[in-house]
Amino acid sequence: MASSDTLTAEQVIEALNLTPHPEKGYFIETFRDAATQEPSHPSVPGRAHSTCIYYLLKGESGLSHWHRVLDAVEVWHHYAGAPLQLSLAWDDGSKVRDVVLGKDLLNGERPQVIVQRGEWQHAKSLGDWTLVGCSVAPAFTFESFQMAEAGWEPNGEAKGEL
Numbered sequence: 001m002a003s004s005d006t007l008t009a010e011q012v013i014e015a016l017n018l019t020p021h022p023e024k025g026y027f028i029e030t031f032r033d034a035a036t037q038e039p040s041h042p043s044v045p046g047r048a049h050s051t052c053i054y055y056l057l058k059g060e061s062g063l064s065h066w067h068r069v070l071d072a073v074e075v076w077h078h079y080a081g082a083p084l085q086l087s088l089a090w091d092d093g094s095k096v097r098d099v100v101l102g103k104d105l106l107n108g109e110r111p112q113v114i115v116q117r118g119e120w121q122h123a124k125s126l127g128d129w130t131l132v133g134c135s136v137a138p139a140f141t142f143e144s145f146q147m148a149e150a151g152w153e154p155n156g157e158a159k160g161e162l
Helices: 009-015
Strands: 026-032 051-058 067-069 073-081 084-089 096-101 112-115 120-125 129-137 145-147 159-161
Touching: 009 051, 009 073, 009 129, 051 120, 073 084, 073 096, 073 120, 084 112, 096 112, 120 129
Parallel strands: 096 159
Antiparallel strands: 026 051, 051 129, 067 120, 067 145, 073 112, 073 129, 084 096, 084 120
C-alpha cells in the first residue's frame, strides 16, 4: 500500500477522479449539503448550506489565479503532499498575507486556513503537488465566484508575511 508521500500527482488525480479546475489545478466536489437556505426570491432556488471539494495543485502549474468568493467563507484544509502557500488580500491597501498550509506546525505551517467573504486569494504548491480540501459556507456557486483578470495583483505588488 502506497502512502501519500510516495504517490505522484497523476496517481492522486486518478484515485480521486479529479478534473481540471478553472483557476488551475484539479478538483472534485465531494459534498453539497441537501439542506438549503430560504430563497431570496420565489424565482430563485434555495442555496445549499455548504460544499466541500478536493483540490490538487501541481508545483509546475505555478500559482492559481487570484480569485474570491464574494458571499461565502472558505476553509482550506491540508491533506497530503507538499505544503501550500495561500496568499490573501483585501482591496483596502493592506499588504498581501502569506499563510502556509502543511504538517510542520513547529515551523509555522497550519493544517487549516480561513478565507473571509470577499477576500482575494491564490495558492501555490511549494513542492511537486499539494492536495487540500476547501469547505465553503454557504455553498459555493460560480455566480458568487470572481476571478481576477490575468496579471492583476491586489494593491499593486505589496507583499508581506503573516
